[in-house]
Amino acid sequence: MEQSGRSAAVLGKSLYSTEDLREIIAILRAPGGCPWDAEQTHLSIKKNFIEETYEVVEALNLGDDALLCEELGDVLLQVALHCEIAGERGAFGWDQVTDGICRKLIERHPHVFAQTQVEGVENVLRNWDAIKRRSKGQGTVTSAMEHIPHELPALMRSTKLQQKAARAGFDWPDVSGALERLAEEVEELRQAVAEGAPAHCREELGDVLFSAVNVSRFLPDCDAEEALGESSEKFLRRFAAVERMALAQGLDMKAAPPEELDRLWAIAKEDS
Numbered sequence: 001m002e003q004s005g006r007s008a009a010v011l012g013k014s015l016y017s018t019e020d021l022r023e024i025i026a027i028l029r030a031p032g033g034c035p036w037d038a039e040q041t042h043l044s045i046k047k048n049f050i051e052e053t054y055e056v057v058e059a060l061n062l063g064d065d066a067l068l069c070e071e072l073g074d075v076l077l078q079v080a081l082h083c084e085i086a087g088e089r090g091a092f093g094w095d096q097v098t099d100g101i102c103r104k105l106i107e108r109h110p111h112v113f114a115q116t117q118v119e120g121v122e123n124v125l126r127n128w129d130a131i132k133r134r135s136k137g138q139g140t141v142t143s144a145m146e147h148i149p150h151e152l153p154a155l156m157r158s159t160k161l162q163q164k165a166a167r168a169g170f171d172w173p174d175v176s177g178a179l180e181r182l183a184e185e186v187e188e189l190r191q192a193v194a195e196g197a198p199a200h201c202r203e204e205l206g207d208v209l210f211s212a213v214n215v216s217r218f219l220p221d222c223d224a225e226e227a228l229g230e231s232s233e234k235f236l237r238r239f240a241a242v243e244r245m246a247l248a249q250g251l252d253m254k255a256a257p258p259e260e261l262d263r264l265w266a267i268a269k270e271d272s
Helices: 003-009 018-029 046-062 065-088 094-107 120-135 141-146 154-167 175-195 198-218 224-248 258-271
Strands: none
Touching (some): 141 154, 154 198, 224 258
């Protein structure tokens, strides 16, 4: 079928399917399609995938179903694009991707699709990790930890590293040990700052952040990445209030004494 015929075949439908999405992408990348779509590669659109994923998270946080539906479509577009690009070079296609994830889900849920007995969520997670390590040839917990992507946000990656270590038995009995280690790391950071060695400061700051993540794991419903995001939003609101008050008072924030800015910050903090 010529390009014009293919294009006409997907127009005017009352409800489009996954197959229609795949066909539309194939049309866009074919000769006579869209020049931009045709020149894209796996690497050229990798940041788009990340952005679309975060937009899904935003829709979830907002509780906006219409936005969530739209953003999930954008993520599905990225999946379909990568499948089309891979298929063009004979690497894999949509069917191989869906086949792979279906087989993985069946294999990693033996308590549903086989006769394995489990007791609670923790047992399910331990089984999942064990099956995953076996299927990927990861003979040790260290090997599994090394496969956690470096591209993850640092707080998220450190959480995953600590979770895997904890499931192997390497963990504090309760939050008190994690809090004591955090206090020790803060003191070591103070000493590094006093020494004025940049490399040492960077190292100790990293240890403080890593220890803070460790504390978060023991707190109910406390994800380090989300907690920091909420604190960032809180800082933004309070800074905006400080700036409004400074403007109303004709105060130049760059030239104002720290004590005056602290006073405005205290007001903003109290109001929020």
